[in-house]
Structures are given as C-alpha cells and as structure tokens.
Amino acid sequence: MYICPMYTSELIKGTLKTIILNLLKERGKMYGYEITQTVKEMTKDKIQITEGALYPTLHSLEKNGDVGFEKEYLGKRVRKYYTLTEQGQETAKAKVNEFADFINTMKYLLDIEPKMGNA
Amino acid sequence: MYICPMYTSELIKGTLKTIILNLLKERGKMYGYEITQTVKEMTKDKIQITEGALYPTLHSLEKNGDVGFEKEYLGKRVRKYYTLTEQGQETAKAKVNEFADFINTMKYLLDIEPKMGNA
DNA sequence: TTTAATACATAATTTTCTTATGTATTAAAT
DNA sequence: ATTTAATACATAAGAAAATTATGTATTAAA
Numbered sequence: 582m583y584i585c586p587m588y589t590s591e592l593i594k595g596t597l598k599t600i601i602l603n604l605l606k607e608r609g610k611m612y613g614y615e616i617t618q619t620v621k622e623m624t625k626d627k628i629q630i631t632e633g634a635l636y637p638t639l640h641s642l643e644k645n646g647d648v649g650f651e652k653e654y655l656g657k658r659v660r661k662y663y664t665l666t667e668q669g670q671e672t673a674k675a676k677v678n679e680f681a682d683f684i685n686t687m688k689y690l691l692d693i694e695p696k697m698g699n700a
Numbered sequence: 701m702y703i704c705p706m707y708t709s710e711l712i713k714g715t716l717k718t719i720i721l722n723l724l725k726e727r728g729k730m731y732g733y734e735i736t737q738t739v740k741e742m743t744k745d746k747i748q749i750t751e752g753a754l755y756p757t758l759h760s761l762e763k764n765g766d767v768g769f770e771k772e773y774l775g776k777r778v779r780k781y782y783t784l785t786e787q788g789q790e791t792a793k794a795k796v797n798e799f800a801d802f803i804n805t806m807k808y809l810l811d812i813e814p815k816m817g818n819a
Numbered sequence: 820t821t822t823a824a825t826a827c828a829t830a831a832t833t834t835t836c837t838t839a840t841g842t843a844t845t846a847a848a849t
Numbered sequence: 850a851t852t853t854a855a856t857a858c859a860t861a862a863g864a865a866a867a868t869t870a871t872g873t874a875t876t877a878a879a
Contacts, residue, residue: 591714591835592802594867598710603810614826624805634867636828641866658826658875681812683711684803686743691722693800710866713835733857753836755859777844777857 587627597630597638599680602647602673605665612653612660613639639663647672706746716749716757718799721792724767724784731772731779732758758782766791 600620605611611619617630639661642648647669650661665673687693719739724730730738736749758780761767766788769780784792806812 588798588802588805589714590867591717592798594713594835594865595708595710596806597866600809607811612826614824618825620809623809627801627805628809631868632827633829633869637866640828656875660826677810677812679707679711680806680810682746683707684807684812686707686746687715687799688803690719690739690742690747691796691799692726693796693803709836713866716835731857733855737856750837751858752838752860756835759859775844779857 587629593628596680597634598642599676600628600630601635601638601642602665602669603677605648605663606670606673610651610662610664612662614660642669706748712747715799716753717761718795719747719749720754720757720761721766721784721788722796724782725789725792729770729781729783731781733779761788 601616604616604619608619613632613635617632617635621629639648643650643663646666648663649666650663653660653662720735723735723738727738732751732754736751736754740748758767762769762782765785767782768785769782772779772781
C-alpha cells in the first residue's frame with residue numbers, strides 16, 4: 582500500500598482558494614488560523630496551509646469581493662472572522678464544480694481506477 | 701448540468717509532469733507536439749498544454765534523469781522522441797499514486813460525491 | 820520563566836506557468 | 850503559384866502563486 586506523508590507543494594497549488602471558499606460555505610464563518618488547523622486535521626497533515634500562503638489569499642479574496650470579515654476580540658487577541666459574500670457563494674460553487682470536473686478528467690487521463698476504502 | 705470549457709490555468713499547475721510521465725509510461729515513446737495533441741484530444745480541449753510550458757518541462761525532466769530522447773528525422777523535419785528512464789518509471793508511478801491520493805483527500809475535503817457517467 | 824501555541828502580517832525568493840517571439844518544414848487551401 | 854495553417858522545435862520576459870523567512874503580539878503550558 583502507498584503511504585503518503587504530505588503532498589509535494591506543486592499539487593496544492595491552484596486549489597487553495599477552492600479549499601478556503603468551500604470551508605467558508607460549509608461552516609459559515611472562520612478565521613485564518615482556524616482554517617489552517619481544520620484543513621490540517623481533515624487531511625491528517627497531508628495538506629498544511631502555510632501562513633505565507635493563507636493570508637495573502639484571504640486578502641485577495643476580500644479584494645475581489647468574495648469574502649468579508651469582522652474583527653473579534655478575545656481579551657487583547659484579535660481574530661478576523663471571514664464570511665462569504667453572495668458573490669463568494671457563487672464563486673465557491675463554481676470552483677468546486679470545476680475541481681470535480683477536473684478530477685474526472687485527470688482520472689481518465691491518468692487511468693486511475695476507482696478505489697475502495699480510502700478517505 | 702455543469703459545462704466546463706477549459707480549466708483555469710491554476711488548476712493544471714503542478715500536474716504537468718505527472719501527465720507527461722504517465723503518457724510516456726503508457727505509450728512508450730512520444731515527441732513533444734504529440735503529447736500536446738494527445739492531451740488535447742483525450743480531455744476534449746479542457747487541458748491544452750502550451751509549448752512554453754511543455755518544452756521547458758521536458759528539458760527539466762531530462763536534466764533530472766527521468767527521460768531520455770532520440771532525434772528522428774522525417775525528411776528535414778526533426779522530432780525528439782522521449783522515453784522514460786528506469787528512474788523515470790519510478791517517478792511516474794510515484795507521481796500518479798500521489799495524485800490519486802490527492803484526489804481522495806480533496807474529495808473528502810470538498811465533500812464531492814461520487815458521480816456517475818462522467819469521463 | 821521559558822517554550823509552545825495562537826493569531827495576525829509582509830517581504831524576498833523560487834517555481835511554474837502564460838504570453839510573446841523566433842526559426843523552419845510540410846500540407847492544405849485559395 | 851502562393852498564402853495560410855499545421856507541424857515541430859526553442860527561449861525569453863513577465864505574471865501568478867506558492868515557500869521561506871521574518872516580524873509583532875497574546876495566551877497557555879511546561
């Protein structure tokens with residue numbers, strides 16, 4: 582059996598926005614650090630979003646009108662809770678659909694058989 | 701139904717080497733232009749490898765010892781037929797396995813249901 | 820009281836792609 | 850006959866998106 586420790590960085594490229602938008606769609610509101618931890622847990626450390634990738638992406642999504650945020654203070658520590666705008670909801674759907682289609686194309690191209698049991 | 705014309709360039713990033721290595725594994729030997737046309741046909745124009753991306757990647761694979769090539773002349777026109785080295789065979793397997801694993805992880809992360817009928 | 824975890828941010832660099840450009844042969848269309 | 854499209858390679862300039870490194874600061878744990 583093939584054991585995969587962590588994906589080479591190239592693979593994750595181009596999927597970061599899709600991951601973030603989808604998480605926000607499913608969970609309503611999240612702050613940056615929470616996103617990194619959630620993805621790390623859900624993927625059993627296979628995908629670890631670095632802060633240097635995360636924050637610029639969140640800023641970019643905000644600039645493009647896909648997300649908005651509210652600051653929240655816990656004592657003196659600040660959290661920026663992000664939520665999807667209406668446009669962001671559409672973008673999220675489109676991105677996930679595109680990726681789902683991409684998966685099918687790649688499975689055909691790489692001749693990857695449907696697998697059992699894997700999460 | 702969702703119609704996908706061509707993937708945004710970000711998506712394909714990081715999969716180019718995997719695609720090339722896998723095609724060489726399945727077809728034995730191929731030349732550059734043939735690779736672009738084969739991928740274009742197999743994906744119904746959804747993935748179009750540009751020459752500016754292809755040739756530097758082939759050169760990089762060669763430099764890394766994953767592929768070798770032979771020149772072949774058809775009249776005065778030249779073709780560079782690439783083949784996998786032994787190392788390249790291993791790299792190809794590893795890359796495809798990694799991508800297959802990545803697909804499963806992303807399906808879980810994005811909550812994508814198994815689909816019927818799509819190629 | 821030091822270290823680790825939480826929580827944000829940005830700058831320098833690297834990688835990888837797009838776009839543009841270049842050369843040249845061969846087949847097809849006008 | 851001659852222009853255009855397709856074949857076939859190559860590289861260089863620029864853009865995009867990540868990595869790596871650095872910075873600030875609070876809070877919890879060792």
